[in-house]
């Protein structure tokens with residue numbers, strides 16, 4: 294079987310799929326394409342020109358959520374989605390909250406503190422960083438702190454796509470010099486440390502740090 298993942302690993306969505314592949318112990322070819330100026334032939338695979346796209350023996354699947362679900366259905370072990378309907382819905386919700394909500398704050402730090410000088414040849418926009426840190430992210434951190442309660446994981450106290458979806462956005466936050474105030478959000482800080490310490494995340498984080506601008 295020939296598996297290929299297209300998209301640079303610094304993307305939180307590409308990383309989500311790479312973590313799923315790693316957790317399931319799957320080998321794949323990785324084409325670390327940037328999402329800017331993608332060729333027309335790529336747009337035939339993903340009409341929005343976004344990364345990632347996954348290919349497997351002629352099958353083409355865009356979108357990290359679709360790809361992750363496909364991998365779960367084709368390689369069920371270890372299970373990364375709950376079986377209980379309510380827990381499954383909650384896990385998909387946290388994944389979506391991360392993909393479309395948390396990212397609005399975490400990406401700001403990543404773009405301003407990691408990408409701006411090295412990739413966009415401009416100074417970081419401090420007002421954007423301050424807005425993310427002081428307005429966008431704190432309510433999301435409060436929500437996650439409360440959702441965790443005394444559990445180690447977000448849904449059913451078992452590691453799932455919810456933790457992968459949330460964890461991948463916090464890697465970009467860390468790349469963008471973001472730190473979680475453990476005095477204010479102790480459970481969230483410990484949780485993110487727990488998720489990022491897993492071998493699936495750890496190996497990718499180390500690989501990506503090597504791409505950090507000096």
Ligand SMILES: N[C@@H](CCC(=O)N[C@@H](CS)C(=O)NCC(=O)O)C(=O)O
Pocket residue numbers: 304305306328329341342343344345355356357358392
């Ligand atoms: N919902 C998509 C989001 C993918 C996405 O937005 N990727 C970004 C890179 S982090 C991208 O390709 N941006 C380029 C663009 O939107 O043109 C997924 O989960 O795959």
